[in-house]
Amino acid sequence: MEVGVGHGMKHYRLVLGGILTLLMFGVVMAYIGYASSVYPLEKARGYIVVAITSNSPTTMLEYVLEIEQLVPENGNPVWVFPTPRTDFGMMHKSIDEIKERLRVIATLPRDSEAFNTGMSDVRGQLAQLEDNIREAVPYVYVSFQNVVLSAIWITVILAIFTLMKRGKARIERFEDVESERVGSNNNNNN
Numbered sequence: 001m002e003v004g005v006g007h008g009m010k011h012y013r014l015v016l017g018g019i020l021t022l023l024m025f026g027v028v029m030a031y032i033g034y035a036s037s038v039y040p041l042e043k044a045r046g047y048i049v050v051a052i053t054s055n056s057p058t059t060m061l062e063y064v065l066e067i068e069q070l071v072p073e074n075g076n077p078v079w080v081f082p083t084p085r086t087d088f089g090m091m092h093k094s095i096d097e098i099k100e101r102l103r104v105i106a107t108l109p110r111d112s113e114a115f116n117t118g119m120s121d122v123r124g125q126l127a128q129l130e131d132n133i134r135e136a137v138p139y140v141y142v143s144f145q146n147v148v149l150s151a152i153w154i155t156v157i158l159a160i161f162t163l164m165k166r167g168k169a170r171i172e173r174f175e176d177v178e179s180e181r182v183g184s185n186n187n188n189n190n
Contacts, residue, residue, distance in 0.1 A: 015160060015163065015164050015167065018160055019157075019160055022153070022156055022157060022160065025153070026153050029149055029153070033143075033145075033146055033149075037140050037141075037143060037146075038137060038140050038141060040070040040071075041070065041071065041133050041136065041137050041140060042137070043070055044066075044067045044070035044071050044133055045130050045133050045134065047063045047064075047066045047067045047070070048063070048067060048126050048127075048129060048130040048133070049130070050063055051063035051064060051067070051126055052123050052126050052127060052130075055119075057102045057103075057105040057106040057118075057119065057122075058102075058106055060102055060119075060122065060126075061099060061102040061103065061106070064095060064098050064099055064102065064126075065099070067095060067129075068092070068095045068099075071088055071091050071092065071095070071133065072088040073088060073089070073092055074088055074089040074092070075087075075088050075089070076088065076089075077136050077139035077140045077142075077143060078136070078139045079139075079142075079144075085131075085132045085135055085136075086132065086135055086136040086139060088136070090132075091129060091132055091133070094125060094128070094129050094132075095129070097125070098122055098125050098126065098129075101118060101121070101122055101125075102122060104118070105118040105119060105122065
């Protein structure tokens with residue numbers, strides 16, 4: 001009977017180790033996915049908020065250049081019914097317009113009506129860009145790569161649980177046979 005118990009514990013530890021490894025893999029993949037696709041967009045939104053509050057067109061331009069580096073150059077994260085609002089290429093066109101506008105505004109006197117109107121317009125464009133990025137972020141979570149990795153991860157988890165169930169059934173059968181053998185040996189000895 002000791003052989004069955006030892007085999008069961010060894011199997012249990014192996015499966016538990018596999019599950020923990022798989023869970024850690026899932027956490028690491030989620031972190032990497034967030035850090036490479038979602039976090040840059042969230043960081044861009046942060047730069048937009050700071051740029052909107054700036055009073056200097058050159059400072060705003062510096063932030064816009066940072067934003068430009070963080071937003072993907074093209075593509076649309078929405079699979080079904082994509083709109084121009086979530087199109088990264090369109091966002092870059094807006095960023096290019098904002099950069100050009102800020103360069104022109106920087107040449108104007110700060111106390112002029114054109115300067116103030118231009119800054120107000122740029123703030124409105126930046127606010128719209130921030131809304132567009134916010135709208136795109138949830139769809140970035142559901143990228144093709146993330147869906148495929150999640151499907152593989154779920155399949156492996158289900159396979160491990162199936163193997164655990166089969167292994168438990170084998171161990172129980174082995175223990176039943178072993179206990180019957182031990183019981184029959186005890187009856188024969190009496």
